[in-house]
Amino acid sequence: MTGASLLPIALMLAAQGQQTDTSAPPPPPEKMPDTAAEAPPPPETLEEPDTGLIEGRRRPGVTQRVLPDKVTADNPGAVRAPPPEAFPANQFPVPDRWRLIETLGLVKQDVLDPYHQSTYKGDRPLCLPTAEEQERREQAGLPKCRTPKFLGLDHEDWFFSINAASDTVVEPRSFPIPVGVQTTQRPDSNNVFGRPYSLVLSQTFIGGFSLTKGYTAFKPPEVEYRVSLAYNINYVRVPERRVLSVKPSKPPHRLDSFLGVQELFIDKHLRNTSDRYDFDSLRIGIQPFQSDFRGFLFNDQQLGIRLFGNRDNNRFQYNLAVFWRLEKDTNSGLNSVVQRPRNDLIFVANAYLQDMPVPSFTSQATVIYNMNREQDRIEVDDNGFPVRPALLGDLRGREYDVVYVGYNGDGHFGRLNLTVSAYGAFGQDRNSFFTSRKADIRAFFFAAEPSIDFDWIRVRLSGLYASGDRKPYNNVEGGFDAIFENPIFAGADTSYWIRQTIPFAGGGRAVAINGRNGVLADLRSSKEQGQSNFNNPGTVLLGAGADFDITPTTRLTLNANHLWFANTATLQALRVEGSIPKAIGYDLSAAATWRPKANQNLVFRLSGALLQPGDGFKDLFASSPRDHRFYSVLLNAILTY
Template sequence: MSTMRKTLLSTFLFYFVLFLSCLNVIAQQQNGNLTGVITDADGKPLSGVQVLVVNQTTGWTKATNTGGGGEYKFRLGTGAYRLSVLSPFTAAFDRGKAKEYGKFAYIICDETKKKCPALENILISAEAETKIDFSVGKLETEELITPNKNEPLGYTGIPSVESAPQMFDNRREVRDRWRIGFPEYDRYGDAGARGRDVPFTRNRWYDPYSQNVLKGDYPILGNDVFMILSAVSTSAIEFRRTPSPTSVSSQDPDSNNPFGRPESLSFNQTLQFSFEMFKGDSTFRPRDWAIKISPTFSVPNYLNARERGIVNIDPREGTNRTDMHASLEEAFGEVKLFDVNKNYDFVSIRAGIQPFVSDFRGFVYSDNNLGARLFGGFDNNKSQFNLAYFEQIEKDTNSGLNSLEKFRHQSVFIANFFRQDFFFKGYTVQASALFNNDRGGEFFYDSNGFLVRPTLVGTPRPHYVRAAYLGINGDGHIGILNLTHSYYYVFGRDEFNAIANQKTDIRAQMGAAELSIDRDYLRYRISGFFASGDKNPTDDRATGFDAIFDDPNFAGGQFSYWN
């Protein structure tokens, strides 16, 4: 096993243990006890009674049997719970003792108010004990009502929560709230003729517009653990003409043309499969934890050039190349550390190979790489922050995917802060600070034999680059005007600049702005971009702007001229 793989494995195990430790600490800090004694109508303790508690928020359930003295005990997380017993017994909570059950406790009774088989709103506090004693009797009525047989539309998978046992003869609790279905309904009675919609129609499992357990619409465990399976296929074909010099090893060495044949055709087929599992209650509440892994394959990466020395530095390799590569573009764990307040503001941590874009348009850093990220929000999510650290993995030469064979000896530190509705509703401002510590202290040749680091220009010599970026960005709209803008100032030190042949101080800047107005289905847009250059590249000041690892989505994104 290579040193790179051993390091990756050790890093993953470290963050995985940290992830489990955080879960354990959080669980230990938020647990309380629910205890009591169960008796029969004569006050004698009963053993072997199945006692059931249900979290009224999440639907999580737990059952236990009473001991020889009728005692029961639950270790529960903080929250509100419902207490009952299972068949063949039924609880008989005393309405006259409502205050003894708790300040907010609510007794559930039938229409006669004589049978009270459940107690709700039992509040469990951290490291506190709640004691509830009650009596039980034999269940007299048989089950008359069955759960809802209308299966939900779409592909629901296996039910993740069993329905509760029936306690009344005219109703029954259904705990799997995600799978309460609707009957098929043809509103106009014409089976959707003339292109009209048919609401609540049954769909196929492979229909992406239908609810599906495979894409996280239904839970797979309980009411709050979901799974997402996805696959993405990307096909890229590129034809280019790039001048290349001739030599004795050229495809046509007898040509008197100083340039060889410039045409080349490349094709790259990338397949990515993703598995994600997370625990969460709703779309607007942050996830409690999540894990995701995305194996990615380049099958194949093909290049056909008309000149030698293009696909490989060795001209004997010819003009064609077919390459395959497997990678991990995502492999991370995430856990919510704590809630900031009761409005779903939070602080979470994510560690592993993960995507990250440092600003709205990806001007300075945009990559999927190995790192750790602390993030969260406050003030009703109007303010958000990121603190991130990445230890860059080398990229595969031909596919551009993570190589998993070697670190790049480059560390990136990022901090940013967002504020929504900044002076204007719908406009978000972002302040960013980044530090690039590029310890490129070695010669690095890619898999095709070409020297890529240090750059083969001037006096190529391994050197260090340490640079800090300070930026202000904005995105949103001010009235009818859509606005995106960005400005960065970078300063630092290049230990040895190959062109200047000496140490250089880095002082550079860039700015970009895009204004647009929407009219019906049209968007009228104007974009401008500026980056400082270096009018004297041989002095000790480097004023030409360069990013860390950019992927700008600006003025056409990857299809624009300067990308």
């Protein structure tokens, strides 16, 4: 583009060099009109662009500096710059604007280098093996175009992108582990709980590709095909038997692997609705979806049909979707497409409005209907433990209809950042495992996380309330439960409570107090394979934390949370106890994240968390000594191409 822009000047200079008569002196330059005197003065309300300061704005914790007086240069003999019309760049077409920099020798493609432009990262369109293209490449001395013809690609602007990632987890941890019933790992293990220490090693390889037609920057693509597979291999070692397998003869360690389909969809652009490229699109297949800003209610990759788009220059966005839940592999949590999908449907309708109620804050209204029809179907996981129905109460199959009505907001009010989420769950459970009768579902949820930035430090507070069931034997279930939560809240997976699963020993078989990567105390058999349970004690959380961006590549995060059960009536009924305190305990965690390239290609994280049990936790999981602390250490390395 630079060479094309300088061509008129080069021609002018060449013409001047061919003149033969040099005796006459050049005419004096014409006097430029004094346009400064004719131009109207700028409005007083405009900010001087070169002062660098805006009235009333300052950096927190930094003294407002005083700039020196403005320096102006008065040079009446200077030559005014030529107008843009003197450089008619649009009259000089460029055959291939994507490969121009490589043609000029500025950038060379390297398939193994993720930091430079590459055809395989979607930076340049695919070449199509037409006769004209092959002839052009032969004349230019370029290799032949090898895009397969069976793909049936026509026209231009087809982009191909490969994505690959490696996720490594090393996780020493401790949590209350019950001893085996039929046999134990060690003789004389006559207590309810055994040794709490265990180790998890997990390696996941994710690979996929996308084929996209259309521009990839300023307007939505016309069509996209995407496939993403994940292969996981994991090793777990625990000190007790009948924890990893229902068979007591199995050893207390396990090596397992699984290949899951995490994405497999086609995204078709239906239409543009404005000159700002507001659009409507339809996506069909296995696709990621997050129902709110922090993943409290539904955050998963499921088989579905989704109609989405925007209006008013992207200020208004909407989603209309239906998802048919796939079965999950027990030990990896990946999608299993070789099993029959569940009789569980999710209908979603939500709308986002930016700058509501104030600029810089986005509001979302959502309605989600979960229709579960698994009453007559018994499901046993890969380790032999029943997951549907959960082994609680009368052990009978259940089905339910529940509608979630919610409001979510994310943004900031001035310097105060705020994320808020509120849901009400209403419906019917058939049947309650306490009464074997129909029960109405009426539960509530609220969470908020305000934060404020002080230069490179962000300080935040966290608060969460999920209602618990007060009367287990009536016809109302008041414990809030999500569909599939993956919350990014209160420390997320660096928190002990969110990271670890606590078995509900003595109150149910193969049932946990909470799920892995979940904040709710919902008494489910499995977050991945179990059903939602609205007979639960609920959760209350208050916490504080801080993020320290020490360098552009290093971040330190600290969190301290205090947790309670909202109501322990359900626990008392299942454990047949007269009273159980509400306090779960204090959850303290710290994490260090290092990104050596200051991007997401290499991310290393080391975190540690500690749970100081409260009276309620000690009552449920009494051990020797009763004030035993539980820990969780996580070493995570994510490499992305």
